[in-house]
Amino acid sequence: MAEAEDRESLLGSNRDRSSSTDSRRRHNPFMSFRNRERWSNYPPTMYPRTRTEAVKRAHGDEGSLTRDVENSRDNDENEITIDNEQSIPEKLLSARFESLDYDICENVLYQREEKQKTTKGIIRMEVARWFVSLVIGVLTGLVAAFIDVMVEKCSSLKYSYVKNYVDSCVDNHCLYVPFLMWIGFNAGICMVGAIITAYGEPVAAGSGIPQIKCYLNGIKIPHVVRFKTLVCKVVGVVCAVAGGLAVGKEGPMIHSGAVIAAGVSQGRSTSFNLDFKIFEYFRTDTEKRDFVSGGAAAGVAAAFGAPVGGVLFALEEGASFWNQGLTWRIFFASMTSTFTLNIVQSYVKGHAWDLSSPGLINFGKFDNTQYSGFEIPIFLIMGVIGGLLGALFNQINYKLTVYRMRFIQKKWKQVLEAMIVAAMTGLLGYISIYFNNDCEPMKGSGDGEPVQFFCQDGYYSSTASIFFQTPEASVKNLFHEDIGSYNIETLGFYTLGYFLLACWTYGLSVPSGLFIPSLLIGAAWGRMFGILLQFLLPHADWADPGKYALIGAAAQLGGIVRMTISLTVIVVEATGNVTFGLPIMIVLMVAKWVGDFFNEGIYDMHVHLQGVPILGWEPPDMSANISATEVMSHPVTVFRSVESVGRIMDLLKKETHNGYPVVDDYSPDRCIRRGLMYESFGTFEGMILRSQLIMLIKFKVFNENPDINSLQTTLKSVDFRDAYPRYPPIQLINVTPQEREMTIDLRPFMNPAPYTVTNSASLPRIFKLFRALGLRHVIVINNEHQVIGMVTRKDLARYKIWRHRGQISMEELLISHS
């Protein structure tokens, strides 16, 4: 029939996207080669080799499947061999990372537990959630206060020593003594921090925001929420800041809050082998992730005194599904955290009840909070500058990071590098104070006492006032000092020097926040901008350099990190004044647009360099024509609903997948219909996780076991949660040869109704399902309800969209197994 053929072509039209549809490919519609060709377009030695030893497409290690590698190589022209020197770090996905599972396994054990729930139980659980949030908030606030106090103590010790020697040496001509002293202090303190980080817990390096972002996105980064990481982070950041590096202590607070949340909510510490037997119900990925978002928010709240900003940060970075109750609880944790910090800081500063220090940094009180409509274009220009400088910063840091990944892998090299940078920072500060004779008459305002240094009596060195104190104090000075406090040369020199230093510093093996350096750079050129404006328009008394310093700081920050609404709120809350909301929004928006034209935000950049399979907010553009059969991995390893212990053991040992479909009977089936080959693996019945199988074998829930009855009734969900998250490896579990012959009935334990899609579902559809519900596996079934494939995070994350310089292109990343 003619119609049938027409229909056929119509129905088939979503398949013949690639122009060179040859008959061989049509026989295997599951394979996708579309974007392979693009690989050959990259210059072979454009990027150095990184951590990748061998790169091969295929075999996503998560999910119960192995890509049919042999099968997919039927097309020689598309064959790719990427040797070591050619791999492009950000074009690779690492197979190291596992996913979190936000889905609930609704098996019989869960059903039984749910059935026993009472009103009282539900209320008790809810109270427990609020209580945990409270504890998270309090502890995060206390940790923040601890960091702050320690940094203050160490810094003031260091600076007072150096200052004393300067004061005496200016007359005695021994200026090399304080100089060497400063350098020595910096290098020494930083060495401690770097050693702790590099040898203690390398994941504690950096700001921690990329890691938390990944965690909230649903990726298990090894060790990221361990107690040891927290200790390294806290001690390390104190060392880094006190060591004079161009780093802030705010970013690390977010990571610290997350670790605290993960620890408190689980009611135990695996590091100390302590189990308080509380909050056992929270020992699942779902609950833990909820609390971790609360912890991250509490961290932001403590860092910037920005509870609302914290909530928005958690939402922007993590919570795919906005839930009012959860959000409100996150808000509570944030509020508690900033309040705790406030109380402690007020107490430390001697005015116990006045609650004036809600965050580690606050921008101080702006006297002039007015701006006029005609300043909007000026803000736009500043936004553009921020975007450009930010893109440049990220580009340099990208090159540097790639270089580091290649050449600075050894731990001692990392420590050495940190020491060099610390020494350089001291050197730059000292030299600029020495040579830049910007002495201003003493007036005294802003934070910290003015530093006389090499200036005459009655004058203070304005250069020293930026270099010779903690970065937080410098930011406040730049915002609030009187108009004449800094001259243009000082600011210009400072912008350039600090820009390069900060760029070099981010990525060192020390915990290091990026907010404060960005704010400092921006405040310096913003202030310069304001002074220039006053110079150009002599009657412009509205051109307050402090105000422009704030706008510049926002622009620079926006240009580097490219966060949107949460950053706006954080800056507004840190400013303490809503009036500047609009200009800050404008510059952040423009800075992001301009920066995004060139490259990614620095956090995203680092995430991609690590090869983390992070999922964006929306499915990639132009992916609507990619169908499930192309996305999915297959063939699939499946288990029968009543499976022999031996086969389970063997497969678990052989493969590293984390989820396996359960089918009625294992019957791999190939059939050719309408010229297309379909392969299926039995009728889908449910889904079982590796961890569940391990526990079943450990508890010996075998059908031939005499006391199966009691086992099945005594086995509870809590037994599974108890082992969470570190299940014993299958290799450590012994079964006798007799037991190997027994079977396990998986049906009471499997998830009977996991989310599935059919083979005709499109990539965006799967993506939305995956992202909105925080899934770990989606099973692809055909119209007969048979398993034909499986989609995991990596299968989706492979499809990456790049939109730079006005171009949008999609490409498939490779999966690296290094």
Add this chain to the structure above:
Amino acid sequence: MAEAEDRESLLGSNRDRSSSTDSRRRHNPFMSFRNRERWSNYPPTMYPRTRTEAVKRAHGDEGSLTRDVENSRDNDENEITIDNEQSIPEKLLSARFESLDYDICENVLYQREEKQKTTKGIIRMEVARWFVSLVIGVLTGLVAAFIDVMVEKCSSLKYSYVKNYVDSCVDNHCLYVPFLMWIGFNAGICMVGAIITAYGEPVAAGSGIPQIKCYLNGIKIPHVVRFKTLVCKVVGVVCAVAGGLAVGKEGPMIHSGAVIAAGVSQGRSTSFNLDFKIFEYFRTDTEKRDFVSGGAAAGVAAAFGAPVGGVLFALEEGASFWNQGLTWRIFFASMTSTFTLNIVQSYVKGHAWDLSSPGLINFGKFDNTQYSGFEIPIFLIMGVIGGLLGALFNQINYKLTVYRMRFIQKKWKQVLEAMIVAAMTGLLGYISIYFNNDCEPMKGSGDGEPVQFFCQDGYYSSTASIFFQTPEASVKNLFHEDIGSYNIETLGFYTLGYFLLACWTYGLSVPSGLFIPSLLIGAAWGRMFGILLQFLLPHADWADPGKYALIGAAAQLGGIVRMTISLTVIVVEATGNVTFGLPIMIVLMVAKWVGDFFNEGIYDMHVHLQGVPILGWEPPDMSANISATEVMSHPVTVFRSVESVGRIMDLLKKETHNGYPVVDDYSPDRCIRRGLMYESFGTFEGMILRSQLIMLIKFKVFNENPDINSLQTTLKSVDFRDAYPRYPPIQLINVTPQEREMTIDLRPFMNPAPYTVTNSASLPRIFKLFRALGLRHVIVINNEHQVIGMVTRKDLARYKIWRHRGQISMEELLISHS
């Protein structure tokens, strides 16, 4: 085998939840009677009859299914007959409401369109989205400015007339003249507003927040985003505020913004039959809803000068799936809206560029922005008071609303009621000014000139200064007047009077915001609280009544509306100062907790009284044991993949369902397995919407049609979007008897892979899928991929959780077809 039986009981354990499992019920596992018994517990005449004429369970009119009513009545003891006098409004779901569909139909037409997308096209679309957001923001700001100017003009006209007469009549003893004049003005202006609302567009009544909440939740409220509604809303709110009612103009702004967004984004007006042929791609529920959230946010931003609050409002009320790009665009619209309003208002007030009026209301500049830690307990107490008063307010308003639904249905009665309330408001004001001799010496501060009224020269009437001006000005006065400005009696009288008036007013047939009255009540008792504190603790100079007025206002507002994080941010932004953030959060949190103990927030209450099938954030507690087979509606009306035109026409005319599963062949099948009866309706192939079927018949895409070829290729997605959202009714489409015999191949047009669940999925699982992805239909299939039922919004919304006074209980609502 013994194990098999054990397993059977284990597998079956999620079914025999109800203790009285009799054999009859086991034969029909799809029916659920669990909560029916509860109905009999309600006193038969506790609530009056409302709009419900006949209530019957079964037959959800949306989705292609009719509940098997006869079948479900096999259990006589559970039989319920609810006669008219017995129906409990909030225990009913109305069948009137349709759902929005956030899912994309990925049929062949869509695939074809996607395939043709280019980089340029994608960028153009994105630019269009930003442009639309800009226009939405500007227009919303302009409408807000228009409302503001009109209210100011009308009010000042009214007050100046009355004041002149008072001034002359105080000496001439003709005080009845200004009295009657005031009453007359009020009643007259309100009459206009009420007539416009009642006869023009009744959906414009009230604040509009419940309606927008429902829309963002995914429910189509008829006429809610029409142009006519906007006009009625704007004119009505001007009349209501100028008429002296205890209403604000802020709530209606949110609705106005939403209407503007819906209109602008569609690029045409069906009311004026205008089609600008632009933004045609946005003519889907998905895109429209995204823009409407932007409009609502812009409305909040304009109303309170709170762009961040606006975004959070849109998120809290609507967006189930947080999407960074969308959020950022919503933020842009909010920002534009508040900026536009700011510019216009600054211009109107004569200082064009100073940008000092970002919202319709702002709380003015607080001089004393400090608070101490020991005030926290005081704030907690105020939160409790706010929660209690709010719960009382809502309870009274609930009774009143139920009364209104019963007795004030006629339009003329509604107009009359509005006039009476307006007159009463005037009366109360006049009487209280007359009898309450609270004359204070002229000092002058706050907004508006002090009103002398019956006071001596050099004195002004502090009572008049609350009653005799717009509510916005009164709020500001209560916040900022000096300590001695109001005495306790005035404030007490005012609190009581305004509380009752506001309670009476909300629900009248005029557009009316609830924020300002709530703030006023709260500010009055908050100030009173502050004065009492100063009285009790004479040395407490920290007890600034203005500060306590602000806290009281927040507490009262929180107690009534029970919003969480968005409300906090709105209040903080309106205050213009972040310092009060913490106390405001605390009181809002406590007020919500206390209020929730007794009843729901007023918006939720009105939503439930309307029987709107709104879905909460989380699946109901204790619903994990309810399976898909109990939730779903069945039997299901299905179409074959190649279906005769006649059958389609007949079924569409007979039924009102909006989505139909497409199956390979229509083969209703009943089989009994393991003692359970399963009914299935053919192997599932896809899903087709009523609107698509109508368009297919209209375009005569029949297989026997000679030019099917060209039709199939010329028919584009845009043809379907073009008819959106008002598709022609099936009754208006004529087909010849010959055509009735033809067939339509539905496969190119159906959605080939809609989201499905299997029969063993639990209610929470379906709920999450539905809520996170904004679905309209979920199809339930069995393990052979056959359709066995369908779940729509109403099937889920039926399961309602009540948690008041420490009790949690779930019940099934009934569906009313009135």
